[in-house]
Amino acid sequence: MKNTDFIFNILGEENLESVSPPIFQTSNFRFRNFKSFRDALADEEKALIYSRGNNPTLGVLAEKLAALEGGGKALLFSSGMGAISTAILSVVKSGDHAICVEGAYSWTHTIFTKILPHYGVDSHMVPAARLIENITPLTRLVFIESPLTKTFELLDLKLIANAAHAVGAVVMIDNSYSTPLLQRPMDFGVDMVLYSATKYIGGHSDVVGGVLICGSEKYSEIFKNEYLAFGAIMSPMSAWLFLRGLRTMPIRLKQIAATTKQVIGFLESRPEVEKLLYPGSISEQQMQLFQSQMKGISGLFSVQFKNKSPEVMEAFVNNLRFFQMAVSWGGHESLVLPYALWDEQKHSGMVRFSIGFEEPETLIADLEQSLDCLSV
Ligand SMILES: Cc1ncc(COP(=O)(O)O)c(C=O)c1O
Numbered sequence: 001m002k003n004t005d006f007i008f009n010i011l012g013e014e015n016l017e018s019v020s021p022p023i024f025q026t027s028n029f030r031f032r033n034f035k036s037f038r039d040a041l042a043d044e045e046k047a048l049i050y051s052r053g054n055n056p057t058l059g060v061l062a063e064k065l066a067a068l069e070g071g072g073k074a075l076l077f078s079s080g081m082g083a084i085s086t087a088i089l090s091v092v093k094s095g096d097h098a099i100c101v102e103g104a105y106s107w108t109h110t111i112f113t114k115i116l117p118h119y120g121v122d123s124h125m126v127p128a129a130r131l132i133e134n135i136t137p138l139t140r141l142v143f144i145e146s147p148l149t150k151t152f153e154l155l156d157l158k159l160i161a162n163a164a165h166a167v168g169a170v171v172m173i174d175n176s177y178s179t180p181l182l183q184r185p186m187d188f189g190v191d192m193v194l195y196s197a198t199k200y201i202g203g204h205s206d207v208v209g210g211v212l213i214c215g216s217e218k219y220s221e222i223f224k225n226e227y228l229a230f231g232a233i234m235s236p237m238s239a240w241l242f243l244r245g246l247r248t249m250p251i252r253l254k255q256i257a258a259t260t261k262q263v264i265g266f267l268e269s270r271p272e273v274e275k276l277l278y279p280g281s282i283s284e285q286q287m288q289l290f291q292s293q294m295k296g297i298s299g300l301f302s303v304q305f306k307n308k309s310p311e312v313m314e315a316f317v318n319n320l321r322f323f324q325m326a327v328s329w330g331g332h333e334s335l336v337l338p339y340a341l342w343d344e345q346k347h348s349g350m351v352r353f354s355i356g357f358e359e360p361e362t363l364i365a366d367l368e369q370s371l372d373c374l375s376v
Contacts, residue, residue: 020240020244024056025237027050044223053227058239065246066213076242078209078233080176080196080197083210084105084107087214090221098121098124099112099131104125105174105196113125128153139169144174149177149300152300153282154279154286171189171192175195176194178294179249182295183295193212193214199329202331203332207241255357262360263360266364271306273303275303299355307374310340316351319370320336320367322334323367339351
């Protein structure tokens with residue numbers, strides 16, 4: 001028996017009935033003969049050749065994510081930014097006009113303000129309210145986040161998609177806050193959907209990854225070009241962890257939303273709070289968008305406290321016992337992020353919370369004791 005036959009026998013279909021999909025921790029795949037190798041190379045998009053292209057563990061995850069999105073095909077990346085940068089570079093070229101909503105994630109902001117101009121793209125950050133009036137006949141890309149993950153402002157997806165499509169531009173959304181369970185942007189005409197899977201898809205703060213979902217024609221184009229060439233691929237082990245995360249995503253989001261509502265309710269009753277920012281909270285028009293585009297909230301929201309003193313804010317976050325101070329969000333543990341870390345003057349008194357799986361009573365008691373410390 002040849003060595004190759006031995007391996008094919010072990011990996012026969014009957015041995016692949018494990019309830020949890022196996023982790024194909026391999027860089028490459030072997031062929032039984034010259035013809036099957038040549039056939040695979042002729043259609044790399046569908047073949048198992050090299051794990052920078054396809055890998056079965058990633059294939060299972062990609063199919064599940066596309067199904068959740070209600071259509072399209074998914075490409076998987078080593079980080080959310082891997083997905084976002086690959087998507088953007090697959091659409092714009094030198095001389096194009098591209099816009100991104102102001103308040104988008106910081107590294108997306110860097111792509112639009114530093115990296116794209118370097119390659120001759122006329123790219124700009126634009127306030128949400130002025131996005132549509134900034135679409136011109138030269139616009140090729142409109143990049144949005146809705147809700148934005150600092151102010152939680154929502155954008156009208158259908159209106160933006162119609163305006164962008166009228167000039168032949170592509171609309172991309174970073175949908176990380178919502179996951180496909182709370183918002184399906186393609187239903188409103190958005191062309192490409194991006195995720196930091198690191199957040200709710202993984203859900204346990206133990207793996208970094210990204211997802212790009214688009215129509216099958218664009219998928220083929222990206223697969224054969226940017227995906228294989230840039231190589232920012234997800235590892236099989238990460239894909240397996242994201243598959244595990246996906247199984248509990250509906251119950252995690254349900255519990256997180258219920259706890260978040262209780263915590264928000266508590267904060268609303270506190271005299272120290274000036275403003276609470278979460279999807280639909282800002283105005284009646286925002287509430288209407290929330291009801292028409294989203295199925296609910298997740299666990300991320302911002303609080304503007306009345307007291308803007310940097311020392312008071314520092315004492316408040318230092319006093320918290322159950323909210324851990326860290327970047328990122330969407331995991332099992334509740335987090336707090338004081339924006340003054342970046343700019344004390346501009347963001348004084350503003351804090352973002354990410355709610356995890358702790359009991360709401362525990363989190364509320366924690367906030368209460370820290371707020372009480374401030375008033376003595
Ligand atoms: C809204 C948003 N989009 C994208 C990203 C980038 O994702 P990743 O860290 O997986 O590259 C983040 C990360 O914090 C984020 O908060």
